[in-house]
Amino acid sequence: MAAWASGDYSVIGTTLQIVGESLCETLDLRAGERVLDVAGGNGNASLAAARRFADVTCIDYVPALLDRAQERAAAERLAIDFRPADAEACPSATRASTWCCPPSA
DSSP states (O other), rough: OOOHSSHHHHHHHTTHHHHHHHHHHTOOOOOTOEEEEEOOOOOHHHHHHTTTTTTEEEEEEEEHHHHHHHHHHHHHTTTTHHHHHOGSSSOOOOOGGGGGOOOOO
């Protein structure tokens, strides 16, 4: 985790915003669909999904990246559930809306 938290990867990640938009377009994501963005980082895919009115949960084990993603979501007034979590510690998800990961150590 130290390596990911040591730099401002959110600045680099914002240059990849088009990737999140393209992903949601390719998936033909619709309003009300549930999205779980694992290793969501600065939120590119989560923001793109929320702009399409999906029910989005974004997890990452680097709190600083989630903080930046929350700032971006707030600026656009997008509702996204951000959770610090370690994807390797999560159970298999069948219903993302009721699924919760333990915070990473």
